[in-house]
Amino acid sequence: MAAAPILARRIARSGVLPLCCRPPSWDRAPRQPPGLPLAPCRAFSNNKIQVELDESSGVAMMKFKSPPVNSLSLDFLTEFSISLEKLENDRACRGVIITSTIPKIFSSGLDIMEMCGKNVEHYGEFWRAVQEMWLRLYGSNMVTVAAVNGSSPAGGCLIALSCDYRIMAENPKFSIGLNEAQLGIVAPFWFKDTFVNVVGHRIAERSLQLGSLHPAPEALKLGLVDELVPEEKLLEKASAVMARWLALPDHARQLTKSMMRKAVLDHLVAHREEDIKNFINFISKESIQKSLRMYMEMLKKKKS
Ligand SMILES: CCCCC/C=C\CCCC/C=C/C(=O)SCCNC(=O)CCNC(=O)[C@H](O)C(C)(C)COP(=O)(O)OP(=O)(O)OC[C@H]1O[C@@H](n2cnc3c(N)ncnc32)[C@H](O)[C@@H]1OP(=O)(O)O
Numbered sequence: 001m002a003a004a005p006i007l008a009r010r011i012a013r014s015g016v017l018p019l020c021c022r023p024p025s026w027d028r029a030p031r032q033p034p035g036l037p038l039a040p041c042r043a044f045s046n047n048k049i050q051v052e053l054d055e056s057s058g059v060a061m062m063k064f065k066s067p068p069v070n071s072l073s074l075d076f077l078t079e080f081s082i083s084l085e086k087l088e089n090d091r092a093c094r095g096v097i098i099t100s101t102i103p104k105i106f107s108s109g110l111d112i113m114e115m116c117g118k119n120v121e122h123y124g125e126f127w128r129a130v131q132e133m134w135l136r137l138y139g140s141n142m143v144t145v146a147a148v149n150g151s152s153p154a155g156g157c158l159i160a161l162s163c164d165y166r167i168m169a170e171n172p173k174f175s176i177g178l179n180e181a182q183l184g185i186v187a188p189f190w191f192k193d194t195f196v197n198v199v200g201h202r203i204a205e206r207s208l209q210l211g212s213l214h215p216a217p218e219a220l221k222l223g224l225v226d227e228l229v230p231e232e233k234l235l236e237k238a239s240a241v242m243a244r245w246l247a248l249p250d251h252a253r254q255l256t257k258s259m260m261r262k263a264v265l266d267h268l269v270a271h272r273e274e275d276i277k278n279f280i281n282f283i284s285k286e287s288i289q290k291s292l293r294m295y296m297e298m299l300k301k302k303k304s
Pocket residue numbers: 068069071072105107108109110111112113151153154155156179180183185186187188278279282283296299300303
């Protein structure tokens with residue numbers, strides 16, 4: 001994936017500072033008092049995502065911190081891809097736990113405002129960033145564990161589905177699923193394939209057609225998440241799961257993961273430009289724009 005030049009251009013245009021141009025990122029970990037041994041922890045943080053790598057375990061903790069709801073805007077997606085790329089290229093990192101700092105929300109999915117009332121160039125750029133995020137996460141060599149500590153509709157669910165293991169807080173008020181149909185839009189084939197690979201064809205077909213958001217206990221029954229734990233135990237459990245996965249030799253696990261995911265990844269790589277065109281054509285339709293506007297209004301009304 002030769003994404004670096006594309007990312008660089010996008011960052012320049014979006015105004016998000018690339019990590020490489022910030023003060024040396026690994027220096028931003030808290031300084032130790034003199035005399036104490038250095039903690040084997042490196043941290044970097046950008047506007048919307050914070051990452052801490054524990055060098056002794058090889059595990060990075062990635063926390064989404066983009067209020068109010070961690071929506072996946074172009075800037076967020078760019079930062080996410082850069083963070084993943086940094087960790088992927090860091091020999092000290094073998095696994096990443098993904099979670100959120102926002103109470104009750106893992107991620108609200110793609111930022112609907114990025115898909116409303118914008119021009120064709122913007123839609124193309126946005127969709128390429130969505131693709132890139134998924135290619136990096138689904139195709140990652142690292143062990144990826146989602147610690148889903150809140151609601152996780154659509155694109156948020158895709159992030160969790162793209163990980164190797166999903167642990168969700170056992171709160172029945174938190175829900176997860178690909179609810180695109182409820183917005184009058186359609187999950188693209190690679191969202192669908194990722195979903196099918198986790199829950200199987202029948203469950204995916206029903207859930208996608210109905211645009212279902214499954215409360216945590218139901219998500220567990222469907223196999224959409226692997227286990228539920230009390231919220232306060234979520235990160236502890238994620239670390240324990242991570243340790244179990246990291247106990248295996250990396251090369252054997254990585255080759256197995258790649259064998260399981262290759263067909264789905266290759267499908268998008270081979271049809272990337274066509275997929276972008278499809279997105280642009282679809283999202284530019286006046287009827288789709290109307291559906292999205294109505295959905296946003298419904299969200300706002302729900303508040304008042
Ligand atoms: C045939 C070929 C097809 C090719 C492909 C074509 C199609 C495209 C496919 C696109 C795939 C799309 C994937 C997506 O991810 S779409 C996004 C789906 N997301 C949702 O449905 C979530 C909507 N949000 C909620 O349900 C709730 O906000 C919540 C996440 C459960 C949080 O609830 P709560 O804590 O009560 O917060 P509020 O509802 O009050 O929200 C706070 C403010 O945030 C705004 N918001 C929420 N979600 C989004 C979002 N996804 N994008 C942008 N903005 C969002 C919300 O409006 C509030 O804003 P306000 O404070 O200004 O009112």
